[in-house]
Amino acid sequence: MLGRQTPDCARLTRVSPNPLYLPTSGRFDSCNKPYFGHGPFGSGWRVISCNIGVRWCPSMSESPGDEMSLEGIVRAMHLYPEAWVPREGHIHRRCRIERRDGDRVEGSEVLWFGFAPHDPAVKEEDAESYFLATIMQAMMEGRRLIVHGEVSHRLASNLTEYRDAWCHWLSDTYQAIEFEIDHVVEDAAGQPGAVCGFSGGVDSTFTVWRHGMGLNGYRNRQVVRAVMVHGFDIPIQDRVSFRSALERGTRALSTIGVRLEPIRTNFREVITVEWEHVHAAGLAAALSCFKGVAGSGIIAAGWHYRRMQPPSERARFGAWGSNPLTDHLLSGGGFEIFHDGARYNRREKILELVQWPEGVANLRVCWEGLELDRNCGRCQKCVRTMLAFRAQNLPIPECFPHGDELKENVRKVRVGKVWSDVVKEAAQNGVRDPWVRSLRSALRRRAIKEAARQTVDAILPFGSRRRERAKSLLPGIIRTPWNSFLDPRAAPGSRRRVR
Amino acid sequence: MYPEPSLRVGDRVRRSCRIERRTGERVESSELLWFDMIPDHPSPDDNDAESYLLATLLLSMKEGRTLVVHGAVTHELASNLTEYRDIWSSCLAHLYQEVDFEITRVVEGAVARREAICAFSGGVDSTFSLWSHAGRNNGYRSQTVTYGVMVHGLDILLAEERAFARAFARAAGTLRSMGIPLLQVRTNLRDLVPVNWEHLSGPALVASLGCYKGLAGVAIIGAGQTYGSFLVPWGTNALMDPLLTSGWFQVLHDGAARSRSQKLSAIAEWEEGFNSLRVCWEGPTTDRNCGQCEKCLRTLLNLKLEGLRLPDSFPEVDDLSPGIRKLRLTSPMVHAEWSDLFAAANRRRIREPWVRAVRLLLVRRAFRGLGPQMLNTILPPGSVRRRRAKALLTLGRG
Numbered sequence: 001m002l003g004r005q006t007p008d009c010a011r012l013t014r015v016s017p018n019p020l021y022l023p024t025s026g027r028f029d030s031c032n033k034p035y036f037g038h039g040p041f042g043s044g045w046r047v048i049s050c051n052i053g054v055r056w057c058p059s060m061s062e063s064p065g066d067e068m069s070l071e072g073i074v075r076a077m078h079l080y081p082e083a084w085v086p087r088e089g090h091i092h093r094r095c096r097i098e099r100r101d102g103d104r105v106e107g108s109e110v111l112w113f114g115f116a117p118h119d120p121a122v123k124e125e126d127a128e129s130y131f132l133a134t135i136m137q138a139m140m141e142g143r144r145l146i147v148h149g150e151v152s153h154r155l156a157s158n159l160t161e162y163r164d165a166w167c168h169w170l171s172d173t174y175q176a177i178e179f180e181i182d183h184v185v186e187d188a189a190g191q192p193g194a195v196c197g198f199s200g201g202v203d204s205t206f207t208v209w210r211h212g213m214g215l216n217g218y219r220n221r222q223v224v225r226a227v228m229v230h231g232f233d234i235p236i237q238d239r240v241s242f243r244s245a246l247e248r249g250t251r252a253l254s255t256i257g258v259r260l261e262p263i264r265t266n267f268r269e270v271i272t273v274e275w276e277h278v279h280a281a282g283l284a285a286a287l288s289c290f291k292g293v294a295g296s297g298i299i300a301a302g303w304h305y306r307r308m309q310p311p312s313e314r315a316r317f318g319a320w321g322s323n324p325l326t327d328h329l330l331s332g333g334g335f336e337i338f339h340d341g342a343r344y345n346r347r348e349k350i351l352e353l354v355q356w357p358e359g360v361a362n363l364r365v366c367w368e369g370l371e372l373d374r375n376c377g378r379c380q381k382c383v384r385t386m387l388a389f390r391a392q393n394l395p396i397p398e399c400f401p402h403g404d405e406l407k408e409n410v411r412k413v414r415v416g417k418v419w420s421d422v423v424k425e426a427a428q429n430g431v432r433d434p435w436v437r438s439l440r441s442a443l444r445r446r447a448i449k450e451a452a453r454q455t456v457d458a459i460l461p462f463g464s465r466r467r468e469r470a471k472s473l474l475p476g477i478i479r480t481p482w483n484s485f486l487d488p489r490a491a492p493g494s495r496r497r498v499r
Numbered sequence: 500m501y502p503e504p505s506l507r508v509g510d511r512v513r514r515s516c517r518i519e520r521r522t523g524e525r526v527e528s529s530e531l532l533w534f535d536m537i538p539d540h541p542s543p544d545d546n547d548a549e550s551y552l553l554a555t556l557l558l559s560m561k562e563g564r565t566l567v568v569h570g571a572v573t574h575e576l577a578s579n580l581t582e583y584r585d586i587w588s589s590c591l592a593h594l595y596q597e598v599d600f601e602i603t604r605v606v607e608g609a610v611a612r613r614e615a616i617c618a619f620s621g622g623v624d625s626t627f628s629l630w631s632h633a634g635r636n637n638g639y640r641s642q643t644v645t646y647g648v649m650v651h652g653l654d655i656l657l658a659e660e661r662a663f664a665r666a667f668a669r670a671a672g673t674l675r676s677m678g679i680p681l682l683q684v685r686t687n688l689r690d691l692v693p694v695n696w697e698h699l700s701g702p703a704l705v706a707s708l709g710c711y712k713g714l715a716g717v718a719i720i721g722a723g724q725t726y727g728s729f730l731v732p733w734g735t736n737a738l739m740d741p742l743l744t745s746g747w748f749q750v751l752h753d754g755a756a757r758s759r760s761q762k763l764s765a766i767a768e769w770e771e772g773f774n775s776l777r778v779c780w781e782g783p784t785t786d787r788n789c790g791q792c793e794k795c796l797r798t799l800l801n802l803k804l805e806g807l808r809l810p811d812s813f814p815e816v817d818d819l820s821p822g823i824r825k826l827r828l829t830s831p832m833v834h835a836e837w838s839d840l841f842a843a844a845n846r847r848r849i850r851e852p853w854v855r856a857v858r859l860l861l862v863r864r865a866f867r868g869l870g871p872q873m874l875n876t877i878l879p880p881g882s883v884r885r886r887r888a889k890a891l892l893t894l895g896r897g
Contacts, residue, residue, distance in 0.1 A: 156639035157639045161640055164726075165726045165737075168727055168757075169726060178638070218577035218602075218605070304589070305586050305590050306589060306590055308738070325738050328741060343586065420880065424880070447875060451873055458866050461861045463843070464845055
């Protein structure tokens with residue numbers, strides 16, 4: 001049913017008490033979600049025609065029968081690729097995004113990608129970048145996505161699966177919308193070579209290094225460009241920080257003969273989907289602007305396969321935009337997306353990067369600090385990276401400040417389960433720094449919390465009514481002024497309380 | 500690996516490959532891996548070694564041998580299998596080593612055909628995939644399925660001739676109702692490759708289907724695990740199956756976004772497919788459902804959950820609770836499936852005895868998992884305390 005071209009209106013008629021079937025093989029699931037889904041139609045409703053994603057008003061199901069109508073509820077997002085515009089030394093690829101409710105235009109805005117004019121261009125009517133950039137926005141808004149441009153058959157097919165995967169993971173956030181594409185073109189052969197997204201972090205630095213040095217066997221790609229995107233982690237207005245980050249990246253990459261190219265976009269101003277979900281699609285959209293020079297786009301892995309092992313991580317895993325499961329589904333005809341480096345964990349990456357001093361000296365892992373072109377040395381990511389160096393008995397690179405405050409900073413950040421590897425490595429390498437003890441205590445605290453969580457899971461299994469009841473009681477318990485029961489002096493109005 | 504010329508063996512065409520194990524110059528053993536396919540269909544080139552590479556990669560990793568392929572393999576497959584190897588060797592380093600492979604002829608710029616074939620066992624996943632693609636229910640993802648393929652020698656072993664004949668006849672009848680012919684492949688792969696079947700199932704299936712790449716360029720494999728609950732590494736899942744894709748033969752892992760209940764609801768519209776479902780592989784006969792094993796019980800509960808009638812291929816079971824009580828959920832993946840089932844039953848406010856039985860089953864398993872968790876909390880891995888406790892235990896045993 002999903003993906004089928006269905007009529008634009010829904011008309012429901014109560015006909016008989018016997019279960020019936022939707023003409024499009026769908027079922028209206030009135031218990032869980034007010035959408036048409038799969039399966040037999042449970043109650044006595046007959047759908048003359050329907051539109052996927054039409055919201056059902058719960059009160060309608062309670063009112064007695066006769067004929068009801070949901071006609072004319074069509075929410076769509078139209079993408080119109082526009083002519084390129086030269087601006088500030090860049091070429092801007094542009095697309096007008098128009099939101100419509102039926103025939104009424106709700107709003108219109110322009111999404112653009114600006115890049116250097118010297119690269120071979122893709123066609124103006126090529127809409128793959130825009131399709132990639134807006135799919136999650138349309139899914140979030142529950143709008144049919146209508147692309148008035150060219151999209152390869154492979155991308156259309158892959159994004160159908162991409163949509164389904166995300167709807168499966170986060171069905172409350174994303175809807176299984178339909179696509180309509182004006183021109184579905186045959187898959188073309190891609191150019192040789194690859195472009196690689198590069199932020200200056202451990203993952204992308206490692207990926208560029210491995211491919212640049214030809215260390216991936218048959219999987220190796222010749223990196224013809226590394227691409228740093230202005231408008232993702234560094235806001236489009238902050239030109240100074242971006243210029244500085246670009247200079248550092250260029251300095252590092254020039255030593256292995258890879259050219260770093262900037263690309264600017266207003267993606268994050270137009271797309272309001274949570275960044276943690278949409279960053280891979282955004283990066284794929286930016287990289288595919290380079291399909292004139294390369295046939296592959298490489299997205300450096302932040303995950304490693306061993307972390308995907310326990311299925312208890314299930315739904316949570318999917319909530320991260322870039323992952324080895326769905327990144328390859330961002331591939332189009334002539335432009336393949338690779339999720340690269342998931343075989344290695346952060347420690348292994350750092351161990352290998354040590355062979356490239358310029359790469360290590362210019363690392364930029366931080367996105368929480370005040371200055372976006374450098375590391376703050378205090379946030380969780382900075383601390384984790386510094387610990388990975390120290391656990392190997394390696395000096396902390398100069399690009400990380402506050403290396404002497406590790407012990408204090410470990411106490412302040414939230415530690416993850418994988419940090420236990422750092423403790424093990426420190427023990428193996430005979431590192432006895434003060435931070436080891438702090439980290440061990442933090443991990444122990446975390447493990448106790450985890451055990452408590454598992455005990456609760458055992459007593460109140462997921463999805464059980466007991467769990468739901470306990471959850472509903474929780475806010476009341478939290479609001480209760482327990483302090484006043486335990487210690488009368490702490491009751492509201494008491495002297496201690498006032499003090 | 501040395502691909503051999505195709506031969507006519509009885510009423511079939513045999514594609515084969517000599518697997519030679521060497522240590523230095525010394526030949527340790529030589530065996531013949533074969534795939535028998537139905538004649539009168541275009542078969543792949545004799546030099547095409549992709550099926551053999553897929554079939555033996557895990558074996559060579561298990562034995563820690565460099566894999567030398569004296570045949571043609573597309574660059575896409577070589578690239579994908581490099582990543583595939585890395586997943587196994589990084590996640591299960593104690594079982595699989597990171598071996599090198601050398602390929603004498605790497606083919607660039609290969610083009611696949613547009614038609615698709617679908618692996619068909621008669622189970623819920625493959626029946627759903629075939630049904631949804633034949634009905635073009637997958638939008639732009641829909642494929643033109645020209646054939647179904649059933650493999651003899653994988654989940655039904657070669658020795659079980661009669662069981663396979665019955666299962667094949669039933670499946671062929673099912674597909675006939677949709678106008679899709681069913682082909683078969685026989686292989687001695689499982690006799691020759693002593694690797695855990697749960698690890699080997701994906702590459703073995705793709706290697707077998709690859710015999711028909713002259714007919715189709717896309718292989719559809721029904722997903723047994725959803726995007727929400729999958730195990731890495733595993734023989735077949737949404738992460739690993741796409742890495743079995745070659746330039747000539749794309750592997751489409753299909754239906755991972757649908758739960759088993761959703762799939763059953765969709766299949767229910769296809770009378771023949773629904774009535775011929777074969778999900779059981781633990782019962783006494785592999786061509787029918789026992790109604791007692793974990794998978795049969797889970798499927799029966801999925802049917803109850805969706806309010807669907809019992810398919811003809813299932814025996815009538817009055818009370819499912821005793822069967823559920825006897826189960827032990829060993830695999831985390833199966834545990835995830837039962838958790839989803841339980842959650843769905845509660846969402847729909849089902850108050851039948853089996854819901855209680857499922858709850859007890861889940862609680863039992865959760866408490867079993869608590870022991871190691873507590874131990875890790877008290878004695879964290881790698882800690883001095885843990886080492887001392889281990890030493891004390893060893894002393895005690897001594």
